[in-house]
Amino acid sequence: MTAHAIGTRQEWLAARLALLEEEKALTRRSDELALRRQQLPWVRVEKEYRFEVDAGEAALKDLFKGRSQLLVYHFMFGPDYLAGCPSCSSIADGFDGIVAHLENHDVAFWAVSRAPLTKLAAFKKRMGWTFPWASSAPGDFNADFSASFTPEQQYGSGIEYNYRREAPLPPRADRGSAPTIESRTTPDGSTVFGTSTGTDPATYARERPGVSAFVLENGAVYHTYSAYARGLDGLWGVYQWLDRAPLGRNETGAWMRRHDEYGQG
Template sequence: MTKHTTGTREEWLSARLDLLKAEKELTRQSDELARRRQALPWVRVDKEYVFDTGEGKQSLRDLFAGRSQLLVYHFMFGPDYTAGCPSCSMIADGFDGFAVHLANHDVALWAVSRAPLAKLQAYRQRMGWTFPWASSQGNDFNFDFNVSFTEEQQREGSVEYNYRRSGQPMDAATIPEPVTRFAAACGTDGPTYKRDTPGMSAYVLENGVVYHTYSTYARGLDGLWGAYQWLDRAPLGRNETGVWWRRHDEYADG
């Protein structure tokens, strides 16, 4: 016998209509937040970044590939990793499906990571992905957009992520167990793993000038995490007590 509340179809419909009011209000709030994102001031990007891509060396401007808008997913794959972050991988599993639609709506989508291009390409092949992925190894892109940090910043507690400065030194002893587990899954240790973090950034190209328009990090990426949007609508919700996901080729029934 279930412990969850049960009722008649009429009782369910009454409760569902109350919930619908709240859902519609959340939708309106989401629309307003989208408007405010688009109203943010644009910041000109004057620094020249050169990326390694499957098509050779490309600038940030080149990544637009003829579009006026560019979305970048900052994928956690540091130079010392042997595989991409499992969480970023779960998010990226959805990219191929909508990247073609974005490309046909004046928006280019790229993943960018600090690992060498050869590592990114090998991992992309393993995962069966086709979306474009650039290596920022050797440039300041990840550091300038606050998704990568130095060992010195970790020691000093001067890491600034999600618009906050940590203020706390980081070493192996301060890394939570789930993070240590993810680090091991990426072939590295906790502090090295945490020198790269997830995020997404948006850019626009106007009159030959690139502008940075928006960035979000941490829980700000929830809306891009497609599986969670489905779980939030499942009967038991996220139903988790810890980290349960893994790369899609690592499940037992893979």
């Protein structure tokens, strides 16, 4: 039997109306924060980044595809991965439906990863996705926008992710250590998802999820915004739905799988 409170319809309605006031306040606060994002200063992108795309080689300017704004999702798919991160794959399941709307609102959209384009294309076909996906290998784009890191950073100075510096990992000989990624809500995420991508936890955790925004004005590209970790929650469709389900996220471990893997045991 459930231990949750049981009430009358009148009691439920009174509690729901009280909650509604808080939800409205949160919505207004969210609108305020969206405006503050737009008011951040722009930083000119001086480096000439190159990407591998289906049509060949492309510059950052080319990713705009004639539009003035560009949104990039930093998809965790490193060169050593055999498959994309399950969490990023869950987020990406919602991309196809929004691309047309963004593109018709003067906003280009791309996923970007460090894996070679052949790997990305094969995984994209497996998942049935159609959104644009570019490979940034072997350039600095992911590193410069805090989405990829080196072993030297991981074990030496520590990774600076989500505007905070993480403590270095113990020496590599300590096989019992597994890095924790802040965006994961369960401590076993790096181990479970690392195995799922065909890598070890440390290799898996050298890639990180994020979103970055750019604007093209008078021929110059400017970086306007980046968010990481829990800053991506609002873009994650399944969590937005679970937050409205009776038991919420209800996570006791790294449960998420790629959409074609559920029911496989």
